[in-house]
Amino acid sequence: MSTGRKNHYKKPPLIRAGVALTAGLTAAILFCTLSFHGDLKRTVPITVVADRSGLVMEDGAKVKLNGVVIGHVRNVSQADGRARLNLDIDAPRFALLSADTSAEIKATTAFGSKYVALQTSSNTKHRLQAGAQVRSTNVTTEVNTVFENLESVMQHVDPAKLNSALSAVADGMRGRGQQLGDTLAKTDATLARLHPAMPQLQSDLHNAATVTNIYADVAPQLLDMLGYASTTADSVVARQAQLTSILQAAVTFGNEGAGLTNDLEHGLVDSMRLLVPTAGLLAKYSPELTCLLHQSVDTRDAQLKSFGGNTGYSADLDIGFLGGADPYRYPQNLPKVAAEGGPGGQPGCYPMITRQMYPAPVLVTDTGANITDSTAPRIGSPYFADYLFGNILGGPAPR
Known part of the structure; x- marks a missing residue:
């Protein structure tokens, strides 16, 4: 294996x-x-x-x-x-x-x-x-x-x-380097400030060209105006004697006027000083004077309607009974010059009296006698009988 x-x-x-x-x-x-x-x-x-x-x-x-x-x-x-x-x-x-x-x-x-x-x-x-x-x-x-x-x-x-040229410039600049440097630095700073304004400068130059063109268009009219001015100058020269007489007369008038104002200097100053209080008083009561004139016109129109008649040949009369005024009392009713104020506390004018305002408002002032001291009906004093029979009916008659 x-x-x-x-x-x-x-x-x-x-x-x-x-x-x-x-x-x-x-x-x-x-x-x-x-x-x-x-x-x-x-x-x-x-x-x-x-x-x-x-x-x-x-x-x-x-x-x-x-x-x-x-x-x-x-x-x-x-x-x-x-x-x-x-x-x-x-x-x-x-x-x-x-x-x-x-x-x-x-x-x-x-x-x-x-x-x-x-x-x-x-x-x-x-x-x-x-x-x-x-x-x-x-x-x-x-x-x-x-x-x-x-x-x-x-x-x-x-x-x-x-x-x-360069040799002359070099001789002229020798020893002046510091001054040249300062000048260049200042020039650079000036140009740096001027550079942002260049667009505006270009616009101004462009507008200047436009203005120059306009003047060129109207140059004939300007020359005509100068010609007219020359004619006027010739006329003035031709009438030099008359112009001299006018100027001399003006000088004489100015001298006489100056002499007059110098003589009246103190009088004019005193007049203006004395006029200040009167002018102030008139300014204070000017609303009341305006009211007097307006109300005089309104009263005249109302009287013409009453006494002139409707036809101009007749008179309209309105007869009625009026309440009697209190008699004079001494010394309460001795006259005074102490009225102050007016409507709203200042000299002014009441509105036109109409039937809706009856009885008419009365301005109460401290002037002595006041014929509107009472508006309520009462028996007159002294009584009519005292005028006829003295104090027979009782009590001494008021003085």
Whole structure:
């Protein structure tokens, strides 16, 4: 009987290992690529609008806030003659941007690439919204643009004359570096303050051109007006003697008037001072004076109806009995000048008396005798018999 050993050797899974290794490497490369491009971050889009973006502003350029990178440029496009930079801002740092955020396109070095620098305020009430447009205040000038402009200038400049001019400038500036630096710093500050007002300045220049065109259109009328003014001036010159006489007469009248007012100065001042109490009294009782005039007109109309008759040739009379007034008593009825107030406590006017207001209201004043001190019916005093027979019927007659 023969015996044999069992073989435990297995063929390694090379194909599956290769596929797994390839998939892993592919996933790692894809992850690194996405991470490098920032596609794995949560971002918030905004747009920066500028007159131009510069020659070295590329996709993926950095976006900084106070020197710290907070996003990148997704792409650069052009619309309506302006550059539009679409930015992706890191979502955790987007809350740092206020609604009045502005942008500047700057370069890292003279020949380096550009980046977007954002400026924001400390206003925490109004935040920048996603998808908002931010205005760019300036774009750094490229060095190649400067070189191109300089080259075009140098083509028209004589080197010998340029050397002489530069030598003269160098001699003049020698030893004045500090002053030149201060001047350049002040100039830079002035231009920085002037730059935000450039749109308004451009608008003013455009409006100035419109105004100039309007004046150009009305220039013939203005020239005609100047011609008329010349005719008027000739007329004035021709009548110079009469104009001189009028002016001299006016001066003489002014001098005489000044002399008169100077002589009467104290009298006028005293008159005005003495008139103040009278004017104040009239102002106080002006409602009562107005009432007197109105009531006079109403009384006149009523009297004309009574005494003028219905036809104008007759008189209407109304006869009736009236209650007698109390006799004069001394010293209670001595006259006084102590009346104060009026309707409502101030000088004024009572309303028109009508039959619905009968008996008519009477203003009680402290003036001595009062003919309306009683409205109740009673026997007259002194009695009629006392007038005829004295005190025969009893009691002394009142004095």
